[in-house]
Amino acid sequence: MNTPLLVFNEKGIYCEKAKVYLDPWKPVDHAIISHGHADHSRWGHKKYITHHSNVPIIKHRLGEIIVTGKEWNETFTINGVKFSLHPAGHIIGSSQIRVEYKGEVWVFTGDYKMEDDGVAVPYESVKCHSFITECTFGLPAFKWVPQEQVMTDVNNWWQQNREDGRTSVLFGYSLGKAQRLLKYLDPSIGKIYTHGAIENMTEVLRPQLSMPETIRITRDTKKEELKGSMVLAPPSAQGTPWIRKMVPFVTASASGWMTFRGARRRRAIDKGFVLSDHCDWQGLLQAIEGTGCEKVICTHGYTEIFSRFLREKGYDARTEETQYEGEIGELEAKSEIEKDLEIVKKTPESL
Amino acid sequence: MKLFSELIRTLDSTNKTTLKVEALTHYFEIAPDKDKVWAIAILSHRRPPRPVNTTLLREWATELANIPLWLFEESYHIVGDLAETIALIIPASDNSSDKSLNQFLQEIIELKKLTDMEKKEYLHENWLELNYYERFVFSKLITGSFRIGVSQKLMTRALSKATNIDEDILAYKLMGNWEPSKISYTQLILEENEEDYLSKPYPFYLAYALESEAEELGKVSEWSAEHKWDGIRSQVIIRNNELFVWSRGEELVTDKYPEFQAFINTVPNGTVMDGEILPFPKGEIGTFNDLQTRIGRKTVSKALLEKTPVILKVYDLLEWNGKDIRERPYRERRELLKKLVKDMDASEIPLFLSESLAFSSWEEVANERQRAREERSEGIMLKKLDSPYLVGRKKGDWWKWKVDPLTIDAVLTYAMRGHGRRSNLFTDYTFGLWDEEKNELVTFAKAYSGLTDAEFRKVDSWIKKNTLERFGPVRSVTPHHVFEIAFEGIAESKRHKSGVATRFPRILRWRQDKKIEDANTIEDLKALIP
Numbered sequence: 028m029n030t031p032l033l034v035f036n037e038k039g040i041y042c043e044k045a046k047v048y049l050d051p052w053k054p055v056d057h058a059i060i061s062h063g064h065a066d067h068s069r070w071g072h073k074k075y076i077t078h079h080s081n082v083p084i085i086k087h088r089l090g091e092i093i094v095t096g097k098e099w100n101e102t103f104t105i106n107g108v109k110f111s112l113h114p115a116g117h118i119i120g121s122s123q124i125r126v127e128y129k130g131e132v133w134v135f136t137g138d139y140k141m142e143d144d145g146v147a148v149p150y151e152s153v154k155c156h157s158f159i160t161e162c163t164f165g166l167p168a169f170k171w172v173p174q175e176q177v178m179t180d181v182n183n184w185w186q187q188n189r190e191d192g193r194t195s196v197l198f199g200y201s202l203g204k205a206q207r208l209l210k211y212l213d214p215s216i217g218k219i220y221t222h223g224a225i226e227n228m229t230e231v232l233r234p235q236l237s238m239p240e241t242i243r244i245t246r247d248t249k250k251e252e253l254k255g256s257m258v259l260a261p262p263s264a265q266g267t268p269w270i271r272k273m274v275p276f277v278t279a280s281a282s283g284w285m286t287f288r289g290a291r292r293r294r295a296i297d298k299g300f301v302l303s304d305h306c307d308w309q310g311l312l313q314a315i316e317g318t319g320c321e322k323v324i325c326t327h328g329y330t331e332i333f334s335r336f337l338r339e340k341g342y343d344a345r346t347e348e349t350q351y352e353g354e355i356g357e358l359e360a361k362s363e364i365e366k367d368l369e370i371v372k373k374t375p376e377s378l
Numbered sequence: 379m380k381l382f383s384e385l386i387r388t389l390d391s392t393n394k395t396t397l398k399v400e401a402l403t404h405y406f407e408i409a410p411d412k413d414k415v416w417a418i419a420i421l422s423h424r425r426p427p428r429p430v431n432t433t434l435l436r437e438w439a440t441e442l443a444n445i446p447l448w449l450f451e452e453s454y455h456i457v458g459d460l461a462e463t464i465a466l467i468i469p470a471s472d473n474s475s476d477k478s479l480n481q482f483l484q485e486i487i488e489l490k491k492l493t494d495m496e497k498k499e500y501l502h503e504n505w506l507e508l509n510y511y512e513r514f515v516f517s518k519l520i521t522g523s524f525r526i527g528v529s530q531k532l533m534t535r536a537l538s539k540a541t542n543i544d545e546d547i548l549a550y551k552l553m554g555n556w557e558p559s560k561i562s563y564t565q566l567i568l569e570e571n572e573e574d575y576l577s578k579p580y581p582f583y584l585a586y587a588l589e590s591e592a593e594e595l596g597k598v599s600e601w602s603a604e605h606k607w608d609g610i611r612s613q614v615i616i617r618n619n620e621l622f623v624w625s626r627g628e629e630l631v632t633d634k635y636p637e638f639q640a641f642i643n644t645v646p647n648g649t650v651m652d653g654e655i656l657p658f659p660k661g662e663i664g665t666f667n668d669l670q671t672r673i674g675r676k677t678v679s680k681a682l683l684e685k686t687p688v689i690l691k692v693y694d695l696l697e698w699n700g701k702d703i704r705e706r707p708y709r710e711r712r713e714l715l716k717k718l719v720k721d722m723d724a725s726e727i728p729l730f731l732s733e734s735l736a737f738s739s740w741e742e743v744a745n746e747r748q749r750a751r752e753e754r755s756e757g758i759m760l761k762k763l764d765s766p767y768l769v770g771r772k773k774g775d776w777w778k779w780k781v782d783p784l785t786i787d788a789v790l791t792y793a794m795r796g797h798g799r800r801s802n803l804f805t806d807y808t809f810g811l812w813d814e815e816k817n818e819l820v821t822f823a824k825a826y827s828g829l830t831d832a833e834f835r836k837v838d839s840w841i842k843k844n845t846l847e848r849f850g851p852v853r854s855v856t857p858h859h860v861f862e863i864a865f866e867g868i869a870e871s872k873r874h875k876s877g878v879a880t881r882f883p884r885i886l887r888w889r890q891d892k893k894i895e896d897a898n899t900i901e902d903l904k905a906l907i908p
Binding site for chain 2: 166167168169170172277286287288289292295296297298329332335336339348
């Protein structure tokens with residue numbers, strides 16, 4: 028038996044035939060990147076390949092890098108191995124990576140969701156033999172409600188806070204969640220303000236997505252003008268001096284973790300909206316079934332539980348340790364910026 | 379039920395006390411009387427006896443969710459709350475029930491009498507008929523008490539706003555044993571009720587921990603100092619030749635302590651004392667560990683009574699000659715208490731006065747605090763001599779000045795995932811100390827609090843990379859990290875592998891400066907036993 032087409036080593040998911048890594052967590056020569064979140068697109072690789080709509084995102088995050096943009100379904104061959112990118116529906120520019128060699132097909136999902144959110148190009152099912160999937164929310168307790176319903180709740184919440192004379196502070200990742208929320212906020216209720224980290228990323232994405240107008244909060248922003256407005260902030264802004272400008276305010280978080288009452292209460296957030304850019308339980312099962320695969324490898328999330336369930340259903344399923352984090356940042360108030368800093372700090376010794 | 383689950387949803391959507399009180403007040407203004415009684419009961423942790431055991435509940439919920447039982451168990455472990463797990467895992471529904479809270483609770487009470495088949499049918503039917511929040515509330519009514527960030531104090535404040543009855547009076551009305559299914563709202567809240575008076579305790583006054591310097595409290599002569607006994611805070615009532623013993627958790631525990639029956643003919647009727655139940659093996663005060671053998675038992679065997687008898691150390695008098703004297707200054711209440719104990723033949727009954735210690739300077743108080751452990755106490759209680767006996771936890775007149783915890787340096791050996799927000803993180807740790815030859819680490823305590831979120835994240839990520847073995851949710855890890863563990867008390871124990879039981883162990887700090895060789899030994903720990 029030959030080495031599998033894709034293996035997991037200390038640097039990432041590796042295709043030996045092509046000498047290429049998928050979403051590596053340590054610096055390598057050739058990296059194919061699924062999407063722009065910090066745990067999937069790290070600093071320090073010599074060459075990056077990714078979907079062209081992700082190019083401005085990783086350039087914004089990682090600075091001057093050598094990167095090639097590809098189209099959906101565009102096949103490119105490296106050392107005889109065929110690669111192509113397919114929409115993952117997670118955030119703008121997020122792809123699944125399809126790898127084919129001598130008729131054997133593997134698909135690596137990166138992060139993905141099944142719901143069409145009107146922001147990312149919707150998930151496309153790709154037939155394969157082996158499916159490498161995330162399972163951030165791989166527990167039957169996770170069940171998403173349609174986005175339309177969640178966004179109606181968000182807008183109603185904002186409206187009510189405005190009537191009560193309070194500012195609404197809504198937490199979400201500065202890449203992805205923030206723009207998804209922004210797109211569906213109702214600007215007829217009031218003005219929408221943004222934290223600098225979110226504003227910067229939103230500027231990068233405006234050419235690709237139409238969104239309501241936003242105002243960056245700066246030192247000169249007056250406390251009075253914020254009253255009754257909506258403020259979009261990264262989770263790390265909670266409990267910082269920055270937020271005091273919004274007093275009196277009410278906080279909310281939009282994340283899959285808000286399913287758990289404890290997650291919201293322990294972070295001392297007032298309101299939780301269950302809105303995720305990952306699959307829920309049924310979504311994962313549906314995706315796996317759709318691929319027609321025999322083998323499943325679970326990379327991050329409730330991997331052991333989920334793979335055991337799949338084995339009982341007759342799949343050849345197992346877990347591989349990776350350094351992907353899923354939606355943890357929205358749970359743990361750790362920003363992408365902080366994550367980036369950590370990676371930069373770590374890099375010199377690992378180089 | 380719609381109103382009540384809407385209330386719970388509102389309480390759940392805010393962390394702000396004013397908004398919570400507002401929501402509760404609104405509920406008390408508009409809910410039907412019978413529902414109000416139940417809401418008060420539930421929010422003061424009175425619930426009907428559990429009609430179905432949790433094993434069956436899990437099985438039946440799993441059946442409805444159409445998943446394997448182990449997957450339910452894993453989910454429960456991560457969600458951390460049974461009712462919430464059930465509400466999440468059963469297929470979603472947009473239905474809503476028109477039954478009132480009272481109706482649901484009457485049904486739950488009746489449910490206990492039905493056969494398992496009937497119970498299952500009832501639960502399946504109702505789970506499917508309720509929306510997520512109602513289902514959560516319904517399951518919570520069946521499984522256990524509500525912990526939704528509403529203290530009894532907060533609830534009482536809202537009730538006071540809705541009824542215009544003074545908070546302290548309401549607190550008193552809500553004390554003791556009342557049956558939500560039998561009492562009406564008028565009887566419980568609005569009417570004066572003489573019948574209940576007999577067994578009714580007063581709300582406890584609770585002290586805050588002293589965080590500033592003792593000197594800042596003013597003159598030492600204005601304060602009474604006494605040892606802070608490490609037992610069960612209790613109120614003992616003798617009225618009409620009957621005895622009632624209440625624990626601080628408002629539980630009537632008279633039957634657990636038959637020793638106190640002897641009070642009836644010695645302590646005068648119309649007496650209510652505040653004090654501490656303490657273990658008294660071999661004629662001296664024991665450890666909290668000794669008391670633990672008594673706490674769980676409903677009936678006490680003769681052998682246990684002989685091995686671990688209890689006494690009552692009294693420190694305050696709330697009712698004297700049938701009169702409520704809580705308004706009188708502490709100085710006076712103490713005098714009356716002293717006289718009361720002196721006048722009765724206390725030598726025949728297990729009743730002792732908690733001595734008031736005389737000090738001329740704060741320095742002397744501090745010295746006495748240092749030797750608290752020798753007295754088997756937890757520190758010093760400071761009470762202002764001219765203070766009345768207040769209701770609940772109030773700052774200013776009473777302070778507990780606990781002795782510094784004992785500490786020891788131990789090695790992290792096992793880790794388990796936390797609950798709720800921590801469900802993705804390994805935050806529940808087991809710690810070991812070296813055996814005599816420093817060959818092996820012997821487990822001595824578990825702790826899961828004391829680190830910051832950032833530290834927990836770091837330790838978690840280290841654990842994930844340094845796991846040796848997995849046992850279900852537990853992982854053993856490479857011995858590498860040393861933590862300073864603090865605990866309140868220590869005693870010998872046959873039940874623990876280390877031979878030692880510690881009280882309230884928690885992580886004081888992460889000793890990244892220490893190597894595992896520097897950690898303490900079991901012998902070091904045993905040397906701390908008084």
